[in-house]
Amino acid sequence: MESGAVRYGIIGVGMMGREHMVNLAHLRSEGATVTCVADPHPPSLEHALDLARSLHAPPPAVFPGHRQLLDCGLCDVVVVSSPNMTHFEILMDIINHHKPHHVLVEKPLCTTVEDCRKIVNAAKQRPDILVQVGLEYRYMPPVSKLIDVVKSGILGQVKMVAIREHRFPFLVKVNNWNRFNVNTGGTLVEKCCHFFDLMRLFAAANPVRVMASGSIDVNHKDESYDGKVPDIIDNAFVIVEFDNGTRGMLDLCMFAEGSKNEQEISVVGDIGKGEAFVPESIVHVGLRAEGRTGVKIEKAEDARIKYDGLHHGSSYLEHLHFLSVIKGESIDAPAVSLTDGLLSVAIGVAAQLSIEKGRFIAIQEILQC
Numbered sequence: 158m159e160s161g162a163v164r165y166g167i168i169g170v171g172m173m174g175r176e177h178m179v180n181l182a183h184l185r186s187e188g189a190t191v192t193c194v195a196d197p198h199p200p201s202l203e204h205a206l207d208l209a210r211s212l213h214a215p216p217p218a219v220f221p222g223h224r225q226l227l228d229c230g231l232c233d234v235v236v237v238s239s240p241n242m243t244h245f246e247i248l249m250d251i252i253n254h255h256k257p258h259h260v261l262v263e264k265p266l267c268t269t270v271e272d273c274r275k276i277v278n279a280a281k282q283r284p285d286i287l288v289q290v291g292l293e294y295r296y297m298p299p300v301s302k303l304i305d306v307v308k309s310g311i312l313g314q315v316k317m318v319a320i321r322e323h324r325f326p327f328l329v330k331v332n333n334w335n336r337f338n339v340n341t342g343g344t345l346v347e348k349c350c351h352f353f354d355l356m357r358l359f360a361a362a363n364p365v366r367v368m369a370s371g372s373i374d375v376n377h378k379d380e381s382y383d384g385k386v387p388d389i390i391d392n393a394f395v396i397v398e399f400d401n402g403t404r405g406m407l408d409l410c411m412f413a414e415g416s417k418n419e420q421e422i423s424v425v426g427d428i429g430k431g432e433a434f435v436p437e438s439i440v441h442v443g444l445r446a447e448g449r450t451g452v453k454i455e456k457a458e459d460a461r462i463k464y465d466g467l468h469h470g471s472s473y474l475e476h477l478h479f480l481s482v483i484k485g486e487s488i489d490a491p492a493v494s495l496t497d498g499l500l501s502v503a504i505g506v507a508a509q510l511s512i513e514k515g516r517f518i519a520i521q522e523i524l525q526c
Contacts, residue, residue, distance in 0.1 A: 163483055166193040166232030166258075168223045168247055169239030170205040171331050173263055173467075177236045178205065180472050182212040183464040187480055193218040195226040196239075198331050223247050227254050234483060237262040238291075240330070241347060242340045245272040252279045252286065259483050261476070263291040265350045266498030268342030270506055270523055273499040280495055289479050289491035290498035294351040294420075295358065296471035296478075299433040299457035302440045303422060306431045307359055311442070313428030318359045318405040320352045321421040323413035326376040326391065336377060336387035338509070344390045345369065345512075346505035349407060353504035354497060356397055356405035359424050363500065367507035368517045369395040375412040395508045433457070436469055 165181055167174050174194070181189045194205045194217045202219045209216050220226045227235070227250060235258045237247055245267045251258050267273045280288055294300055307315060327335055327348075334340045341347035357363065371393025380387055391412055397405040420435040429444040443452035461477065462470035481487040507518040 161188045161484075162190050163188050163234060163480060164190055164192045164232045165234045165236060166195065166226045166229075167191060167205075167217075167236045167238060168195045168226060169237065169243070169263075170194045170196045170201045171198070171238070172328065174201070174236070174238040175205060175208050176467050176472060177238055177476075178208055179212065180464055180466060180476050182214055183473060184476055184480060187477065188484065189476070189480055190215075191217050192231045193220065193226050193229055195220040195223050197221050201331060224250060227251060227256070227258065230256070232258065234259045234261070236260075239263075240334045240340060241265055241268050241342055242334070244268070245276065248276050249279060252276070252283050257283065257285040259287040261289050261291055261479055262498075264498070265342055265346050265502050265505070266290050266495065267502065268340070268346060270499065270503050270526055273495075273502050277495045277499055287479075287482060287491055288495055289475075289482075290493045290495065290501075291475065292351055292354045292493045292497065292501060293468055293471040293475040294355060295492065296474035297435055297469050298459045298462075299435055299438045299440050300355065300422065300471075301459070301474075302455070302457040303424060303431050303433040304358060306440070306442055307424055307426075311429060311444070312424060312426030312431055315360055315403050315424055315426045317423075317425040318356050318403065319408070319423040319425075320355065320406070321408040322349075322352065322419060323408075323410045323416040324419045325414045326411050327389065333382050336380065336382060336389060337385070338388050341389065342502065342505065343509040344409070344411075345371070345393060345395065345508040346502055347389075348411075349393075349395070349409060349508070350498075350501035350505050352407050353397065353405075354493070354501040355422065356407075356504075357399075357497070357500060360399045360401065360403035360405060362399035362401040362403055364504050364507075364520045365398045365400050366517045366519045367395065367397050367504055367511055369393055369508035369511040371395075371409070371508075371512045390512070393508070393512070395511075397504055438469065
């Protein structure tokens with residue numbers, strides 16, 4: 158292995174695992190190399206080997222399980238991109254392994270708050286391990302630019318955050334694991350933890366209570382797997398109240414393929430308003446004093462991105478930053494902490510429970526479960 162190389166192992170090489178392989182291939186010049194992969198699904202391992210060949214990368218060692226990968230001694234960093242319901246066991250095995258492995262774990266951190274909390278507490282005992290949660294939407298150029306606008310103070314005190322995601326239905330995954338709440342944590346955990354993380358970031362505050370209304374109205378209703386009908390909702394409205402008085406709202410629709418933008422984010426302060434549009438990659442910024450004619454429109458781009466991939470370059474930038482932290486080139490901690498991951502799940506769990514119970518759910522009620 159050449160000097161300065163950082164060796165990656167990928168646990169779970171379905172669609173997202175292979176997406177990580179491509180991103181890391183574009184970071185070879187930074188020292189990243191994928192040396193091993195693990196997956197209990199043989200076709201996924203074959204696809205990973207085919208992908209490595211197409212990327213002109215050395216073939217990674219392949220393993221049927223994550224424990225064999227951890228024991229092989231071939232990697233310094235592990236990317237966990239396996240199905241949601243496997244994250245807890247895998248993360249605990251990584252944290253408890255005698256050899257330290259830094260970790261990038263795909264969202265959600267875990268499917269339950271209880272499991273998230275156990276991971277947070279276990280990781281505190283391993284200061285030699287860096288862990289980042291894959292809430293990469295923070296890195297999308299228009300979202301990142303809007304974050305900078307909010308942090309600059311030009312909008313004043315943030316009062317309202319509104320996020321609309323109108324998109325296509327859930328994709329087909331191996332063995333259709335993502336069709337059931339017990340595996341995913343529910344749509345508002347699996348899909349929307351991204352947006353709850355952004356709400357916390359824009360509000361610069363923590364959630365207090367959550368109210369949601371949602372249902373499965375269009376998608377997956379005619380599907381059946383081993384006699385079981387999917388129970389994942391395909392649309393919802395979610396209101397989140399924060400401890401500084403800011404309110405957030407999510408508008409989710411997963412049967413809205415006819416949308417110009419998949420995500421539209423609005424942050425309103427007492428002085429001005431900022432908006433980000435994805436995939437148009439445009440940011441609007443306007444001040445109350447200047448009115449509509451004063452709204453500035455700017456294209457959001459990041460010249461560092463070498464691969465757009467499935468998430469408009471955000472996964473590339475996520476890896477680039479985490480790699481710099483691992484190599485000691487950045488004094489920053491991982492950008493998205495385990496606590497960030499836990500709270501994004503907690504808001505999603507509260508929203509799912511609110512739909513079930515038909516009432517506001519206090520976050521403290523969720524955190525005490």
